[in-house]
Amino acid sequence: MIPVVALVGRPNVGKSTLFNRLTRTRDALVADYPGLTRDRKYGRAHLSGYEFIVVDTGGIDGTEEGIETRMAEQSLAAIEEADVVLFLTDARAGLTAADQVIAEHLRRRQKTTFVVANKVDGIDADSACAEFWALGLGEVYQMAASQGRGVTNMIEYALAPYAEAMGLTRDTDEEAPEDEREYTEEEAEAEQKRLQDLPIKLAIIGKPNVGKSTLTNRILGEERVVVYDEPGTTRDSIYIPLERDGQEYVIIDTAGVRRRSKVHETVEKFSVIKTLKAVEDANVVLLIVDAREGIAEQDLGLLGFALNAGRALVIAVNKWDGIDQEVKDRVKSELDRRLGFIDFARIHFISALHGTGVGHLFESVQEAYESATRRVSTSMLTRIMQMAQDDHQPPLVNGRRVKLKYAHAGGYNPPIVVIHGNQVKKLPDSYKRFMMNYFRRSLKVMGTPIQVRFQEGG
Numbered sequence: 001m002i003p004v005v006a007l008v009g010r011p012n013v014g015k016s017t018l019f020n021r022l023t024r025t026r027d028a029l030v031a032d033y034p035g036l037t038r039d040r041k042y043g044r045a046h047l048s049g050y051e052f053i054v055v056d057t058g059g060i061d062g063t064e065e066g067i068e069t070r071m072a073e074q075s076l077a078a079i080e081e082a083d084v085v086l087f088l089t090d091a092r093a094g095l096t097a098a099d100q101v102i103a104e105h106l107r108r109r110q111k112t113t114f115v116v117a118n119k120v121d122g123i124d125a126d127s128a129c130a131e132f133w134a135l136g137l138g139e140v141y142q143m144a145a146s147q148g149r150g151v152t153n154m155i156e157y158a159l160a161p162y163a164e165a166m167g168l169t170r171d172t173d174e175e176a177p178e179d180e181r182e183y184t185e186e187e188a189e190a191e192q193k194r195l196q197d198l199p200i201k202l203a204i205i206g207k208p209n210v211g212k213s214t215l216t217n218r219i220l221g222e223e224r225v226v227v228y229d230e231p232g233t234t235r236d237s238i239y240i241p242l243e244r245d246g247q248e249y250v251i252i253d254t255a256g257v258r259r260r261s262k263v264h265e266t267v268e269k270f271s272v273i274k275t276l277k278a279v280e281d282a283n284v285v286l287l288i289v290d291a292r293e294g295i296a297e298q299d300l301g302l303l304g305f306a307l308n309a310g311r312a313l314v315i316a317v318n319k320w321d322g323i324d325q326e327v328k329d330r331v332k333s334e335l336d337r338r339l340g341f342i343d344f345a346r347i348h349f350i351s352a353l354h355g356t357g358v359g360h361l362f363e364s365v366q367e368a369y370e371s372a373t374r375r376v377s378t379s380m381l382t383r384i385m386q387m388a389q390d391d392h393q394p395p396l397v398n399g400r401r402v403k404l405k406y407a408h409a410g411g412y413n414p415p416i417v418v419i420h421g422n423q424v425k426k427l428p429d430s431y432k433r434f435m436m437n438y439f440r441r442s443l444k445v446m447g448t449p450i451q452v453r454f455q456e457g458g
């Protein structure tokens with residue numbers, strides 16, 4: 001499971017500066033989708049091969065009143081859900097009473113905490129940092145987030161316990177190894193057969209009250225639940241195995257339907273972190289939006305995260321019952337306007353309450369999964385690349401024609417195509433996009449983003 005790193009500290013110590021630095025590279029994909037604002041609190045980071053969820057908890061200074069207390073509560077909840085806390089302090093401002101209050105809280109929660117003295121640029125770092133030892137949380141790490149100094153070291157150190165699980169060894173600058181296995185036609189077919197027997201992990205996500213529980217209950221009510229899993233902890237989703245039309249699924253239930261009904265708990269609080277973890281762990285994400293509320297910022301935030309994670313995606317517009325045509329038209333034009341840029345995802349209009357349209361959802365889920373995991377032989381990928389090249393020659397770069405040599409698979413879910421050739425790094429984005437769309441059409445990829453990467457030589 002992907003680790004969650006929470007950035008904690010009083011206001012102005014540099015949390016959002018660090019957050020931006022950690023999430024920037026990974027936002028490349030989201031940046032390709034204009035109109036998709038990214039969440040300034042939750043991000044997906046990729047550094048030194050480590051992938052993690054990073055949460056900016058906002059400022060807590062220990063003296064909150066009123067609405068501030070509620071914000072502080074949210075920050076505290078984020079701390080509860082985090083695996084690792086980076087506790088930022090300001091090396092220039094020195095130790096403050098608020099730092100002490102936060103430290104006391106972290107000590108009580110017994111969270112894995114790393115004290116970071118930020119803004120050490122241009123000052124005598126060692127002497128400035130010495131006083132933070134008094135926080136009683138062990139070693140003090142020096143950082144200058146705005147310069148990027150100490151950031152990689154900090155992450156490598158804090159996440160070292162996860163290195164093995166992520167297939168990494170420490171002190172490496174390389175990306176995590178990907179499934180770059182090349183297939184012949186026969187191997188691709190055999191692998192495809194094997195994949196058909198694996199369950200599809202389907203995360204049902206959406207902001208509170210969109211109908212996640214209603215839909216999950218409807219799905220479970222219609223179908224035979226194969227096995228009940230063991231009870232999870234409150235911070236994690238419930239995994240429910242399910243068989244439907246001969247296909248096995250594991251529903252990742254972020255709404256906590258089963259737990260709620262069984263333990264008579266009150267409605268669980270929606271948790272963004274829980275949702276993000278579910279996205280990470282899923283093959284396919286089913287994003288539910290509420291027809292009566294239209295597309296909200298929070299919907300776009302969850303969508304951005306799913307896109308950034310490269311997950312296969314199906315969108316369900318729920319509560320399509322009992323609304324008049326005028327509202328339906330309005331919702332549809334809003335979908336066009338705000339979600340028109342994700343042309344790969346199927347959109348369904350459903351009523352979880354009445355069960356309308358629910359069956360068809362699974363057709364799209366299956367299609368998205370198949371597109372996302374389909375094995376394609378090297379020769380087929382190279383053929384498609386060649387056809388694209390014949391259709392539309394790569395442009396000249398420095399007076400010389402860029403030459404594409406061959407293509408092979410570089411990963412799945414999302415599917416990645418790696419193209420080798422000369423001077424390919426210099427290809428303009430427009431050509432790269434053309435290539436991506438050509439592969440999408442030729443392979444009939446539906447329901448998942450697809451990536452085309454270019455590698456020098458071959």
Ligand code: GDP
Binds near residue numbers: 009
């Ligand atoms: P937050 O309130 O904790 O999110 O703090 P911000 O990230 O907004 O940073 C507060 C101020 O500190 C901004 O003006 C940043 O530019 C500045 N800052 C952040 N990191 C550093 C650093 O490493 N060195 C210096 N000199 N300034 C920094």
Ligand code: GDP
Binds near residue numbers: 206209210211212320
């Ligand atoms: P969750 O927080 O996403 O799990 O949302 P719930 O499943 O608890 O649903 C929130 C509210 O919306 C409940 O009152 C449901 O009865 C209602 N609801 C859910 N699905 C539908 C639907 O398809 N149509 C209508 N009209 N109401 C629905």
